[in-house]
Amino acid sequence: MIYIDVQIDLNMTNGKKEASYKLQIQKNEFITLFGDSGAGKTTLLRLIAGLENPKSGKIIVDDRVWFDSEKNINLSPQKREVGFVFQDYALFPNMNIQKNLLYACQNESQKANIPKLLSLVELESLSDSYPHQLSGGQKQRVALARALICEPKILLLDEPLSALDNKMRENLQNELLTIHKEFKIPALLVSHDVSETIKLSDRVAVVEHGKITNIDKPIKIFSKKNENTLQAEIIEINENESICKLAILVGTSIIFIEVEKDEARSYKVGQKIAIDVSKVAKDN
Amino acid sequence: MDIDFIETMLLTFKLATITTIILLVIGVPLALFLANSTKWYKSIIETIVSMPLVLPPSVLGFYLLIAFSPASFIGQNLHDLGIDLAFSFAGLVVGSIIFSLPFMVHPIQSALSQLPKSIYEASYTLGKSKLETLWRVILPISKHGIISGCVLAFAHTVGEFGVVLMIGGNISGETKVASIAIYDEVESLNYAMAHQYSLTLFIITFAILLLVYITNKKSLGEIR
Numbered sequence: 001m002i003y004i005d006v007q008i009d010l011n012m013t014n015g016k017k018e019a020s021y022k023l024q025i026q027k028n029e030f031i032t033l034f035g036d037s038g039a040g041k042t043t044l045l046r047l048i049a050g051l052e053n054p055k056s057g058k059i060i061v062d063d064r065v066w067f068d069s070e071k072n073i074n075l076s077p078q079k080r081e082v083g084f085v086f087q088d089y090a091l092f093p094n095m096n097i098q099k100n101l102l103y104a105c106q107n108e109s110q111k112a113n114i115p116k117l118l119s120l121v122e123l124e125s126l127s128d129s130y131p132h133q134l135s136g137g138q139k140q141r142v143a144l145a146r147a148l149i150c151e152p153k154i155l156l157l158d159e160p161l162s163a164l165d166n167k168m169r170e171n172l173q174n175e176l177l178t179i180h181k182e183f184k185i186p187a188l189l190v191s192h193d194v195s196e197t198i199k200l201s202d203r204v205a206v207v208e209h210g211k212i213t214n215i216d217k218p219i220k221i222f223s224k225k226n227e228n229t230l231q232a233e234i235i236e237i238n239e240n241e242s243i244c245k246l247a248i249l250v251g252t253s254i255i256f257i258e259v260e261k262d263e264a265r266s267y268k269v270g271q272k273i274a275i276d277v278s279k280v281a282k283d284n
Numbered sequence: 285m286d287i288d289f290i291e292t293m294l295l296t297f298k299l300a301t302i303t304t305i306i307l308l309v310i311g312v313p314l315a316l317f318l319a320n321s322t323k324w325y326k327s328i329i330e331t332i333v334s335m336p337l338v339l340p341p342s343v344l345g346f347y348l349l350i351a352f353s354p355a356s357f358i359g360q361n362l363h364d365l366g367i368d369l370a371f372s373f374a375g376l377v378v379g380s381i382i383f384s385l386p387f388m389v390h391p392i393q394s395a396l397s398q399l400p401k402s403i404y405e406a407s408y409t410l411g412k413s414k415l416e417t418l419w420r421v422i423l424p425i426s427k428h429g430i431i432s433g434c435v436l437a438f439a440h441t442v443g444e445f446g447v448v449l450m451i452g453g454n455i456s457g458e459t460k461v462a463s464i465a466i467y468d469e470v471e472s473l474n475y476a477m478a479h480q481y482s483l484t485l486f487i488i489t490f491a492i493l494l495l496v497y498i499t500n501k502k503s504l505g506e507i508r
Binding site: 076079093150 | 400402403405406407408409410411412413420421424425427
């Protein structure tokens with residue numbers, strides 16, 4: 001189990017502010033830190049990895065103290081055994097894929113695991129390629145494999161899928177789920193994508209202004225937020241003689257709604273709206 | 285071929301080689317500091333490193349000559365240790381190091397500044413020390429900057445005139461380098477010899493720079 005209770009001063013968009021995170025991660029649990037950009041999600045990952053120093057608090061991982069301000073314990077990132085997947089992947093451009101993984105290994109048994117891990121992320125055929133020869137999705141897989149090869153105590157994923165197109169995202173989300181089950185380690189993902197968060201997480205921690213304001217199962221978090229409504233955006237307004245057709249974007253699908261002409265005047269293209277879905281019509 | 289010519293050319297390249305090697309040892313840590321530091325005194329160090337770019341070489345040469353003179357505090361102490369830098373090869377090396385410092389530091393600093401912080405951090409989270417990260421990741425990625433720095437420092441030392449003339453003078457086999465020799469030959473209206481020196485420097489400098497641009501193109505291709 002992982003216990004985190006830390007405080008740090010953050011330079012936020014609206015001035016200096018104290019961020020404070022309290023979180024317990026169970027064995028094998030997949031938690032997503034969900035929130036707007038600049039809310040302090042990545043900071044928590046960096047605090048756990050030792051890349052930022054909290055001003056006070058404790059981080060305990062499987063009974064081993066990584067940070068304790070009272071006892072003056074602060075393990076360096078090198079000693080913390082985390083698997084960190086960076087947003088820009090941070091692959092080493094001077095090494096091919098095989099060597100990127102080899103660099104991360106700390107003993108012979110880890111080295112022996114390279115072929116297995118490469119096949120798990122479907123990259124065996126590319127092991128001699130260099131990072132600049134790979135697509136975004138492939139780079140992301142290498143970064144994931146590299147983070148896992150040294151058998152970390154926790155997997156930290158900083159928006160690893162944000163730079164990819166929708167199809168690739170979906171594939172990798174499934175892959176991430178499979179790999180997480182296979183490796184059986186706790187994982188902390190930073191995301192601001194609702195569908196990704198719901199799909200991947202056991203629990204969601206909502207981060208707002210440098211604090212975890214709510215933590216629960218994804219379905220509870222998101223149903224509480226917008227009960228019986230769908231968030232949508234108007235992308236086109238088509239006026240006919242008597243009625244008006246609105247094209248609205250819900251998630252990645254476009255749906256059409258007919259409204260009265262008078263009513264249509266109150267809408268604008270680009271406007272965010274909520275659609276009431278409390279009454280579901282039966283399909284005859 | 286004229287023995288004096290060969291001796292002068294050998295001395296020129298010996299000076300440039302020694303200067304480049306010492307500058308490489310000093311330049312890499314200095315560039316690392318300048319590329320990553322947020323300390324208040326960073327700007328001061330940056331200014332000092334860049335000074336030789338804008339300062340007339342004769343100014344630097346003049347102050348170095350005064351510093352090296354046995355009448356000065358530094359020169360006196362060095363003299364007591366058995367080191368005399370004025371009008372000596374060792375003095376030329378010291379002068380060249382100071383004068384070519386920005387040519388070594390700037391390309392390396394610029395290569396290092398382009399690296400995202402996450403490259404360092406990724407290596408640290410994989411359990412690698414700062415030194416190992418530097419040796420196995422950062423320096424190999426910054427290879428093009430390091431090669432550029434070495435070549436520019438080398439070429440600049442070969443072509444240096446003002447500082448060398450001020451602190452070295454024109455002693456055959458000790459401080460007379462090619463650029464001084466050219467001046468010397470022109471002064472005595474010996475244009476054939478001046479041509480020989482000039483053309484040799486021209487060809488060698490062209491070849492070195494061409495080689496660098498070709499290798500840099502290759503290594504940059506690997507990284508991008």
